[in-house]
Amino acid sequence: MAIIDKSILETTAKHEEDLKGTTAIEQTQYQLSQDANRAEELEKNMPVMTALKLWWPAVVYSTALSTAVIMEGFDNLLLTQFYALPAFCKKFGELASDGTYQISPGWQAGLSNGCLAGEIIGLHLNGMAIEWLGYKKTIYISLASVFAFIFVVFFAESLIVLEIGQILCGIPWGVFQTLTCAYASDVCPIKLRPYLTTYTNLCWVIGQLIGSGVVRALVERTDEWSYRIPFALQWFWVIPIGISVIFAPESPWWLVRHDRNEEAKESLRKLTDPKNGPASFNLDDTLTMIIVTDSMEKAQTHGAGYLDCFKGDNLRRTEISCVTWAIQNLCGSAFMNYSTYFYIRAGLPTVMSFSMTLVQYAIGFCGTFLSWYLMTKFGRRTLFGAGLFVLFSVLLSIGIASLFNNSAGAWAIGSLLVFYTAVYNSTIGPITYSLVSEIPSTRMKNKTIVLARNVFNVAGILNFIIVPYMLNPNALNWGGKSGFFWAGLCSTFILWTYFRLPEPKDRSYADLDELFERKISARKFSKTVVNRDEE
Numbered sequence: 001m002a003i004i005d006k007s008i009l010e011t012t013a014k015h016e017e018d019l020k021g022t023t024a025i026e027q028t029q030y031q032l033s034q035d036a037n038r039a040e041e042l043e044k045n046m047p048v049m050t051a052l053k054l055w056w057p058a059v060v061y062s063t064a065l066s067t068a069v070i071m072e073g074f075d076n077l078l079l080t081q082f083y084a085l086p087a088f089c090k091k092f093g094e095l096a097s098d099g100t101y102q103i104s105p106g107w108q109a110g111l112s113n114g115c116l117a118g119e120i121i122g123l124h125l126n127g128m129a130i131e132w133l134g135y136k137k138t139i140y141i142s143l144a145s146v147f148a149f150i151f152v153v154f155f156a157e158s159l160i161v162l163e164i165g166q167i168l169c170g171i172p173w174g175v176f177q178t179l180t181c182a183y184a185s186d187v188c189p190i191k192l193r194p195y196l197t198t199y200t201n202l203c204w205v206i207g208q209l210i211g212s213g214v215v216r217a218l219v220e221r222t223d224e225w226s227y228r229i230p231f232a233l234q235w236f237w238v239i240p241i242g243i244s245v246i247f248a249p250e251s252p253w254w255l256v257r258h259d260r261n262e263e264a265k266e267s268l269r270k271l272t273d274p275k276n277g278p279a280s281f282n283l284d285d286t287l288t289m290i291i292v293t294d295s296m297e298k299a300q301t302h303g304a305g306y307l308d309c310f311k312g313d314n315l316r317r318t319e320i321s322c323v324t325w326a327i328q329n330l331c332g333s334a335f336m337n338y339s340t341y342f343y344i345r346a347g348l349p350t351v352m353s354f355s356m357t358l359v360q361y362a363i364g365f366c367g368t369f370l371s372w373y374l375m376t377k378f379g380r381r382t383l384f385g386a387g388l389f390v391l392f393s394v395l396l397s398i399g400i401a402s403l404f405n406n407s408a409g410a411w412a413i414g415s416l417l418v419f420y421t422a423v424y425n426s427t428i429g430p431i432t433y434s435l436v437s438e439i440p441s442t443r444m445k446n447k448t449i450v451l452a453r454n455v456f457n458v459a460g461i462l463n464f465i466i467v468p469y470m471l472n473p474n475a476l477n478w479g480g481k482s483g484f485f486w487a488g489l490c491s492t493f494i495l496w497t498y499f500r501l502p503e504p505k506d507r508s509y510a511d512l513d514e515l516f517e518r519k520i521s522a523r524k525f526s527k528t529v530v531n532r533d534e535e
Contacts, residue, residue, distance in 0.1 A: 058196075080338055084340040087226040126179060180200055249271060335420065343414055385494060387423060
């Protein structure tokens, strides 16, 4: 850390002459700027392990709150798994021409889109609630709501009641979708931010893996408990998450935005462990960095409403966040959501189809860990673009394999889908969470993330409308041939990524503010030098 200390001293000495002849106010402003720059440079140059030793409490609190996403990943997976569950289909479905019971494409779309409709409502409420109540109170209200709404789906005896339950549960799920990601980006320093935001994707995969395992264990039951037990397990998550929120501090960025600077300092004290950090770390400097960045963004935006997301530099940042998250849903990932149903339609046995889904999510779990190494080495932009190219190739291969209507073709499709999951969860899946957390300004972050996630949900509604018709034997019955459709969409996203997606790696929020203000092109983002000392 001696190198960092020396650079800070040199920077201070460089500007010593500038203080001569200035007023007391100007000197104070200058000193605040220097304190903020010192904290920012320390964060940028701090090795990951040093940052982990200093900010380990922030890591603990962030991962604890992200458990809410594990709960949501578990909950969201159940319904799409139940479409392939014999007992569920016999209870709620219709007899198909092949002699099996099926949930009609219309009801599949209705149930899944009911959940998304609730999530859209929850997301907009979340954007307002966080700014008004803060992160902690918002998540408490959401946990209480989801605990109550689970009763509706658990006791549902008809598709209509199940639909109502899905809409109601979707409201708090919409809150969890963005709250945990935004909280992680607020409480963690630059070097740890990409790990803790992409950890959100790992939480989704963990929830899906647990959900797949539970359904796989119950697939051979023929009674109603084969689907009621998974519904009941949703209650388990609420209590441990609620306990963890009690101890977690409020976001210091949120506190500063509400002029509660002393509380923000106390929050930073809970989020750090200076005894294990470098001697050059100063809590007051970090607080000053937050205050100065917030003041700078306040001067640039002149507001923090939803309409401000579409004004000035924020318009570009909103576009990038929205399209990035939409790509998550439109790059063929619907195959993963409907994987068990897809495997069965491709010709694999029912039990084997559930086992393949379990393997798929286990590989996805490992993929997120791999993404942490890859994004550190190659950056977010490169990894996102490369991931899209590989997914395009896999989807094209799935389409080609589906032309061979035999057992070998079915196993080829199954293997390709497992590989698709590995690539997706090493690239597009986790990197999206890092990008949408870093691209928006700190003042507009919650509302930008809400808008972006709602674009994701609208894309999800499109998926849930067309995918059941693509796969269902009573509708289009495309099966694996739908890979050609998703490959075509992937090709357009590759072009967008090249021209529009910037690289935020190792950039502070103040750096990103300046780069967007200067309208630096996406391809030049990583090479452009930011030096506010010369301004």
